[in-house]
Amino acid sequence: xxxxxxxxxxxxxxxxxxxxxxxxxxxxxxxxxxxxxxxxxxxxxxxxxxxxxxxxxxxxxxxxxxxxxxxxxxxxxxxxxxxxxxxxxxxxxxxxxxxxxxxxxxxxxxxxxxxxxxxxxxxxxxxxxxxxxxxxxxxxxxxxxxxxxxxxxxxxxxxxxxxxxxxxxxxxxxxxxxxxxxxxxxxxxxxxxxxxxxxxxxxxxxxxxxxxxxxxxxxxxxxxxxxxxxxxxxxxxxxxxxxxxxxxxxxxxxxxxxxxxxxxxxxxxxxxxxxxxxxxxxxxxxxxxxxxxxxxxxxxxxxxxxxxxxxxx
DNA sequence: AATGTGCCCAACCGCAAATTT
DNA sequence: GAAATTTGCGGTTGGGCACAT
Numbered sequence: 216x217x218x219x220x221x222x223x224x225x226x227x228x229x230x231x232x233x234x235x236x237x238x239x240x241x242x243x244x245x246x247x248x249x250x251x252x253x254x255x256x257x258x259x260x261x262x263x264x265x266x267x268x269x270x271x272x273x274x275x276x277x278x279x280x281x282x283x284x285x286x287x288x289x290x291x292x293x294x295x296x297x298x299x300x301x302x303x304x305x306x307x308x309x310x311x312x313x314x315x316x317x318x319x320x321x322x323x324x325x326x327x328x329x330x331x332x333x334x335x336x337x338x339x340x341x342x343x344x345x346x347x348x349x350x351x352x353x354x355x356x357x358x359x360x361x362x363x364x365x366x367x368x369x370x371x372x373x374x375x376x377x378x379x380x381x382x383x384x385x386x387x388x389x390x391x392x393x394x395x396x397x398x399x400x401x402x403x404x405x406x407x408x409x410x411x412x413x414x415x416x417x418x419x420x421x422x423x424x425x426x427x428x429x430x431x432x433x434x435x436x437x438x439x440x441x442x443x444x445x446x447x448x449x450x451x452x453x454x455x456x457x458x459x460x461x462x463x464x465x466x467x468x469x470x471x472x473x474x475x476x477x478x479x480x481x482x483x484x485x486x487x488x489x490x491x492x493x494x495x496x497x498x499x500x501x502x503x504x505x506x507x508x509x510x511x512x513x514x515x516x517x518x519x520x521x522x523x524x525x526x527x528x
Numbered sequence: 529a530a531t532g533t534g535c536c537c538a539a540c541c542g543c544a545a546a547t548t549t
Numbered sequence: 550g551a552a553a554t555t556t557g558c559g560g561t562t563g564g565g566c567a568c569a570t
C-alpha cells in the first residue's frame with residue numbers, strides 16, 4: 216500500500232484514549248481538538264497512518280497518528296474524501312437515474328443507495344438529493360415525498376434521463392453503452408412508460424462481468440441480488456425474461472416514451488394527469504432535460520403549467 | 529464596487545445499533 | 550449480562566463560491 220509523504224506527526228505510540236459520545240465535547244476542550252476543514256498536513260498524516268496500519272479503531276487511530284481530531288472526524292474524512300476509491304466529479308446521467316430509482320424504493324437510506332454506486336459516498340448522494348431533487352420539488356411547490364412529485368419523477372424525469380442516456384450511446388456518438396447499461400435504460404423506460412407491463416420484481420439474473428458496466432460487487436436485497444448502477448434497473452423492471460442481452464432484443468421490445476404518451480388509452484391519462492400535454496409543452500419549451508446540473512430546467516411558465524396539472528390530479 | 533441571494537458540499541451533531549470489555 | 554465504547558447512519562449547519570441586483 217502506498218505511503219504518502221507527510222509533514223505531520225506520525226509517531227506510532229500505542230496510547231489510546233477512549234471517548235464516549237457524551238464526553239466528546241469535554242474532550243474537545245481538554246485535548247484542544249481541532250474541528251472544521253482538514254489541512255493538507257492532516258490529510259497526509261491520516262493517509263500515511265492508514266497506509267501503514269490500516270483503518271478501524273478510529274479513536275485510538277486519531278491519537279496514535281498524532282491527529283488532534285476525534286475518531287469520528289478521522290473516519291468521516293477517510294471515508295468521504297481520502298479513500299483511494301472515492302469517485303469525484305459530476306454525478307452521471309446513469310447515476311442520477313439510479314439514485315432516483317433507488318430512492319423511490321428505499322427512501323432516505325443513503326448508505327444503502329451508495330452501496331450501489333461504486334465510489335460514491337452516502338454524503339454525496341444525500342447532497343445531490345437535497346440540492347438537485349428537492350430543488351425541483353420546491354419549484355413545483357409540492358412536497359418531495361408527495362405522490363405528485365414522485366409521479367413527475369417517475370414518468371417524466373426518469374424516462375427523459377433514459378432518453379438522454381440512450382442518445383449518448385447512439386451509433387453516431389463516440390460513447391457506447393454496454394449491453395447491461397442499454398438493458399437497464401431500456402428496461403426502466405419501458406416500465407416508466409407502461410406500468411402495466413409485468414413488473415415482477417428483482418430476478419435472480421445477473422450480468423456477467425463482460426457485459427456489466429461495472430465490476431463492483433452486488434449486494435443483497437432480501438433474497439435477491441441487486442447489481443450496481445445500471446444493471447439494477449434491468450433486474451428491478453423485469454420483462455418477459457430473456458437472457459439474451461443484446462441490443463437487438465431490447466430495441467425490438469422497446470416502446471418509445473413518445474409512443475406511449477400519444478396512446479389515448481395510455482396509463483397516464485387514466486391517472487388524470489395529462490402527460491401528453493406536458494410532454495408537448497416540454498418539447499416546445501425545452502424545459503425538461505432530465506434534471507441534470509442545469510438550473511434553468513423549469514422556468515416560471517413551466518412551473519405554472521406543471522402546478523396546474525398537479526392541481527387537477 | 530458593494531451587497532444580497534442561492535447553491536454546493538465538507539463537516540459536524542445526535543442518536544441508535546453493534547461490538548468490546 | 551451489563552456497561553462502556555465504537556461504528557454507522559441520517560439530518561443539519563455553515564463557509565466558500567458564483568451570480569444577480
